[in-house]
Amino acid sequence: MSQGRILLVDGDPLEAQCFCDVLRKSDYEVVTLPDGDGALDTLSTEDWTVAVLDLKVRDGEALLEEAVTLAPPRPVVVLLETVGEAAAALERGAWGYLLRPLDPDLARLVVSRVYRWVRVKTELEHSVREQEELRKQVHRLRALNRVSHAIGHAFELNTILEHSTAVLLDVIEREVAVVLLLNPTTSHLYVATARGVPKERVRFHQPFPLHDSIAGRVVIEGRMEVGHGVPAEPYLDPEICAEVKNYVLVPLCVTEGITWDSDRERGTKLAVVGALGIFSHRDEPCTPEDLALLSTIGNQLGVAVTRAQYAADLRQANVQLEAANAELRHLDIMRGQFIQNVAHELRTPLALVRGYIELLAQGVLDEEQRKHAITVARERIVALTKLVEAITTLQDIKAEPLEKAPLAPQHLLQTACRRVQQRARAQGITLTCTSCEDLPMIQGDFVRLTEALHQLLDNACKFSDPGSMVYAWAEASPDRQSVVFYVRDEGIGIPEEEQNRIFERFYQVDGSAARRYGGTGLGLALAKEIVEAHAGQITVKSRVGEGSTFAIMLPAFSG
Incomplete structure (x- = not known):
């Protein structure tokens, strides 16, 4: 040898x-x-x-x-x-x-x-080369361990991404690292983290389409891309792109499931949630070992991003669930209050009707007393009928189709005012009803819209003192694209914190006030649902002790 x-x-x-x-x-x-x-x-x-x-x-x-x-x-x-x-x-x-x-x-x-x-x-x-390679391998393994530790112990995604990019640049000795995430709803990419470049030279959180960049191509194809020089990437300043000599972009992948091909070979279904970009100002490309490290860390970051998205979705779901539970609890309280008020509204007139019927049956009343008893019983039965109708209307308004037709706003307002005029006089309240002559027509269900206006007028009379005024009028909006009906009273007013809730079903500002003034808390809810069924809006402006002004805005008829 x-x-x-x-x-x-x-x-x-x-x-x-x-x-x-x-x-x-x-x-x-x-x-x-x-x-x-x-x-x-x-x-x-x-x-x-x-x-x-x-x-x-x-x-x-x-x-x-x-x-x-x-x-x-x-x-x-x-x-x-x-x-x-x-x-x-x-x-x-x-x-x-x-x-x-x-x-x-x-x-x-x-x-x-x-x-x-x-x-x-x-x-x-040879020994020095082996030791150097061993040192680099240990350095890479430590980097993987540090990234894995950050993913396992940090819960904020930004913290994980910033730590991981810092570790990467240190290990592979490159200058710039960028992490881009995919918005699954819009299919756009945006920069979540950038290191090694001034922040003002990176377009953070500005979405851009997948087809506008190399990063987008990497996300679409789900594979690494290595190149020399870089064209203008939409998320980096053009001067930064001009300085780049070589780059590596790897997809952030996460396993989505197991697949089987026609030969029953097992495979893995991957989902791409973003991209990791490494950009260098030097001519030396990344080594195969560096590329393997980038691919591995890309997969780890894919898991971290997916976990963060799941956690965010879970937090959002918990917030929504808590809000729904709170709303259910609130509805339950209001329903209980409603039942109490309805029971009171039913019990009082029913007791009165029953008492008069028993007296009539006993024959102890004279002719004048009998007439009075019959009149009171009839009035109470009418009131009970209206109460039941209000409840059923609330349930049926969205189920039954509206009988829409062109309507004159003046006629609608006058009809509603006539329905409440008798009550206003009985309470010593002066009701004035006016409207402009040249109003555009509206389209809607005459019966329903009259009911909505009647509820506002009835509500105004209910909470006004004798001798006060209630005003009702209609006018066109400045662009004549809508008609606005106003009802203003001089009553007790509504606290500002309650004004967003008075249109809710079963809601009453004060349950004790409901007993004093009467009602079940359904009138405004009924008016709101009728108006919204006509693509309109209902609003209120009020100050405690100074009265309230309600407004119903309905679109003008363009047919």
């Missing part, structure tokens, strides 16, 4: 032959050349253990200079005439020298020693 390959460049054929015989006895493979012509190509293209060079041959000096500059440098032993030439040769890169006339034993010893030096040097370099 050959110990090594020796290239001998010697212009003396006898000396070369002698040298060959000595080295071959020591199991070296020797190739001889008479001069430097072609020796450099031979030296650079083949694997040689040692080159023995006669500096006196043609191109010998140039061959020594070239040999030590090769990568890796070739070890050269020079043949010299005198010791005085040795220092200069060693300074120029020679590993050793031999003097003429050649001493065979010394020649074998020098070549053998240089060979051992080469072998030790090669082993040391």
